Amino acid sequence: MKALVSLRDVWVEVGGHTVLEAVTMEVGEGEFVSVVGPNGAGKTTLLKTILGLIRPSRGEVRVFGKPPWELSRKERARIGYLPQIQEIDPSFPLRAMDVVLTGLYGVLGYVRRPSKREREAALEAMELVGVRDLADRPIGELSGGQRQRVFLARALVGRPELLLLDEPTTGVDPAASEDFYGLLRRIQEGGVTILMVTHDVGVVSRYVDKVACINRSLVVHGRPEEVLTDEALAEMYGCSALFFHHGRAPHMVVRFHRKEGK
Ligand SMILES: Nc1ncnc2c1ncn2[C@@H]1O[C@H](COP(=O)(O)OP(=O)(O)O)[C@@H](O)[C@H]1O
Ligand SMILES: [Mg+2]
Numbered sequence: 001m002k003a004l005v006s007l008r009d010v011w012v013e014v015g016g017h018t019v020l021e022a023v024t025m026e027v028g029e030g031e032f033v034s035v036v037g038p039n040g041a042g043k044t045t046l047l048k049t050i051l052g053l054i055r056p057s058r059g060e061v062r063v064f065g066k067p068p069w070e071l072s073r074k075e076r077a078r079i080g081y082l083p084q085i086q087e088i089d090p091s092f093p094l095r096a097m098d099v100v101l102t103g104l105y106g107v108l109g110y111v112r113r114p115s116k117r118e119r120e121a122a123l124e125a126m127e128l129v130g131v132r133d134l135a136d137r138p139i140g141e142l143s144g145g146q147r148q149r150v151f152l153a154r155a156l157v158g159r160p161e162l163l164l165l166d167e168p169t170t171g172v173d174p175a176a177s178e179d180f181y182g183l184l185r186r187i188q189e190g191g192v193t194i195l196m197v198t199h200d201v202g203v204v205s206r207y208v209d210k211v212a213c214i215n216r217s218l219v220v221h222g223r224p225e226e227v228l229t230d231e232a233l234a235e236m237y238g239c240s241a242l243f244f245h246h247g248r249a250p251h252m253v254v255r256f257h258r259k260e261g262k
Contacts (some may be wrong), residue, residue, distance in 0.1 A: 001028035003062070004022040004193050005050055012042070012049055018047045018216070020056070025212050027162075027195050031178035032188045037214040043197040044084055046214065047164050048196070051081060063162070080160030082151050084167050084197075089140060096142065096150045097122055103154035125153040126176050129183060145176035148165045149183075156187070163187070165196040174203075181207040 005027040012020040019042045027033045034044050048054045049061055052068030061068055064075055081102070091244040100122040101114050114122070126132040129149045137145060148168050155163060165184075177200060185207045188194050198204050205211065 001030075002025075003027065004029050004064060005195065006060075006062045007046075007049075008060040010049065010056045010061055012045055012054055013057045014045060014054070015068075019048070020214075021216055023059070023214065027193060027210075029193055030188070030191065031210060032185065032194045032208045033196070033210045033212060034201070034204045034208040035195065035197045035212045035214055036199070041215045043214060044166055045194040046196070047081075047166055048185040050164060051079065052076075059145075077158050078161045080155035080158060080163045082148075082155040082163075082168050082194075085148070085151065085170060092138070092140045094139050095136050096126070096139055096146075098129060099139050099150050100125055100153045100157050103157040121157050121159075122153070125157040126150070128156065128176060129153045141176060143176075145173065145180065148172055148180060152180075152183075156192075161191075163192050163194045163196075165194070166196050167199065169198060169200060178203060208262075 003026040007023050007025050010023045011018065022177055023042075023046065035046060037043055045054060049056055050068060052061075052063070052071065055069060062070065064078065066075070097119075101118060103125075104114075104118055104121065123132055123135065129152050131146060131153060132150045134142060134146060134150065139150060139227055142150065148171075152165075152168065155165070163184075169180055172180060181200075181204055184194055184196065196204075196208075201211070241250060
């Protein structure tokens with residue numbers, strides 16, 4: 001299988017601290033992979049590294065076969081990104097449609113007059129994620145689940161091949177979260193490769209092909225048919241309890257890459 005994303009022995013420093021240490025993983029074309037791990041584990045940093053927003057101090061990152069910071073504008077447009085969501089001021093003066101359109105041409109808040117084709121693309125993306133009827137509603141008035149679908153439509157409006165999502169179900173109730181994962185699964189079936197950061201390990205295991213557990217230096221990474229050892233679980237704070245208490249979920253995970261010298 002062709003890898004759309006690969007990291008080999010990647011080290012990242014932020015503000016003088018090592019945030020990622022010797023991370024090795026890949027995301028194959030067409031896969032739905034989830035990244036889990038405790039707060040501060042470096043999950044957002046991992047996505048930013050894949051996006052080329054942060055350069056590693058050591059190791060190799062490849063996206064579509066290239067270092068991400070060398071991707072052209074056109075290649076960059078093959079990646080859709082749903083950033084970790086901040087609270088939105090209820091009076092934020094954008095309609096859902098405007099938010100989706102920013103996915104085509106820039107940062108949130110900057111809206112030029114869209115072309116007919118852009119509006120159609122936005123409506124299509126909203127239709128795909130089930131929020132077309134909310135197009136004219138102010139984003140601040142929507143529920144958490146509706147808002148996340150609007151942000152998903154924003155990430156999808158450029159028809160990306162690779163979708164990166166950072167904790168997309170934060171602030172979304174459990175039933176709506178499951179609907180959201182089901183929707184992502186259908187988007188995957190439509191040919192999109194997905195890498196998603198989430199806290200929802202147990203639930204998400206029913207939807208994803210692979211899980212990567214990350215805690216700065218240690219990544220557990222693998223397919224459902226691989227075996228997760230007790231020892232690995234014990235080392236994976238944030239993962240262990242979740243894996244054990246979801247007996248009905250498919251066995252997830254895992255071969256894991258230890259730090260050198262361990
Ligand atoms: N801009 C920054 N300056 C200094 N430290 C940062 C910065 N961004 C992240 N960090 C630190 O890097 C670590 C990993 O952060 P992050 O990738 O956001 O973790 P996660 O998304 O898993 O919660 C944390 O210890 C965080 O405090
Ligand atoms: Mg984060």
